[in-house]
Amino acid sequence: MSNSAVARIESADDDHLSARDFKRIADLIGDEVGIKLPPGKRLMIEGRLRKRVRALGLPSLDAYSAYLFQTDGLRAERPHLINAVTTNKTDFFREPEHFDLLEQKLVPDLIALRRGERQPMLKIWSAASSTGAEAFTLAMVLADLMAQRNDFRFAILGTDISTTVLEQGERAVYATELLAPVPPAKAQRYLMHARKPGARAEVRIVPELRRLVRFARLNLMDKTYPFDRDIDVIFLRNVLIYFDKADQEKVILRLVEHLRPGGYLILGHSESMIGTAVTMRQVAPAVFQKA
Structure with missing residues (x-):
């Protein structure tokens, strides 16, 4: 191993956020995004922020913290910081x-509620869509149905x-191994393989599905959401676990306002609405219906 490589390793080992700077970053993320970063997450956050340190050409995490909090750097860096620390x-x-x-x-019941309409439009919202895997899974299931x-x-x-993951969702290009859970029949119908494979095996969602899915940036901590209020199903899975109880309740209440009567909210299996003021009928594990 070269001396320069050893120096880089030693530099990374010695480069840490101070307790004060980690708290400032954790407080900022908690206030703006709702995600709680306990001290035990410090090493993980440091690893993610080192990429931003390199991207900005800064010498250390101390310099990055100074850029955020002692200059006007936070204004430009805010979206990149959020992208870096969100899971x-x-x-x-x-x-x-x-x-x-x-x-x-759910879909048969929703259609039955609107039996007077000819081919009703069902609106489905993936409220923490990440790279789009959930949204395109929904599109495959609904297109078949x-x-x-x-x-x-x-x-x-x-x-x-995160703008980074939204951009990937809009591209709808994924490493082939990530599509392994897709049933073979759906993979054949809805995935395209490159005619000339590159160094990395990738597939793309077919345009027929891409046209049915749109992506938008949203901070769940915002006071209002600029979307329709006649959504049929909202998926909010494995997100609330990162929020405290008070913020969980606020987010759920805001989302429920966007459901049509009879619409459904689907949480992750590890999440619950126990202890909140939300009153919805539970129809299956982690699945709730608006009255």
């Missing part, structure tokens, strides 16, 4: 029982606070 864990067909329930019960039933249409909205 964007997602998979295609994650917690698949929710998609089975959507296909077998729409082809079978021919009695509804659908549109999907994906929102996230």
Whole structure:
């Protein structure tokens, strides 16, 4: 190993956020995004922020903190900081029982509620869409069901606070291994492989599905959301675990305002509305219906 490589390793090992600077960053993220960063997350956050240190040509995390808090750097850096520290864990067909329930019960029941309409438009919102895996999973499930039933249409909205993951959702290009959970029949219908594969095996969602999904940036901590108030199903899975109880309740209440009567809110299996003031009928594990 060269001396320069050793120096880089030693530099990274010695380069840390002070307790004061970590608290300032954690407080900023908590206030603006709602995500809580306890001291145990400091090493993880340092690792992510070192990429921003390099991108800005700064010598250390101390210099990065000074750039944020002692100059006007935070104004330009805010979206990059949020992108860096937010967790964007997602998979295609994650917690698949929710998609089975959507296909077998929720969509038929929603259509029945609107039996007077000819081919009603179902609006589905992936409220923490990350790279788009959940939104495009929904699109695959609903496109198959729409082809079978021919009695509804659908549109999907994906929102996230991270501009980086939203850009990937809009491109709809994914490493091939990430699509392993997609059932073979759906993979054949909805995934495109490059004619001339590059160094990294990738696939793209077909344009027929991409046209049915749009992405927009949203901070769930905002006081209002600039979206329709007749949404049929909102997915908010594995996000509330990063918020404290008070913020969880506020987010849920705001989202419920955007559901039509009879619409559904779907949380992650590890999440609950116990202890909140939200009153909805539970119809399945982590699935709630608005009266």
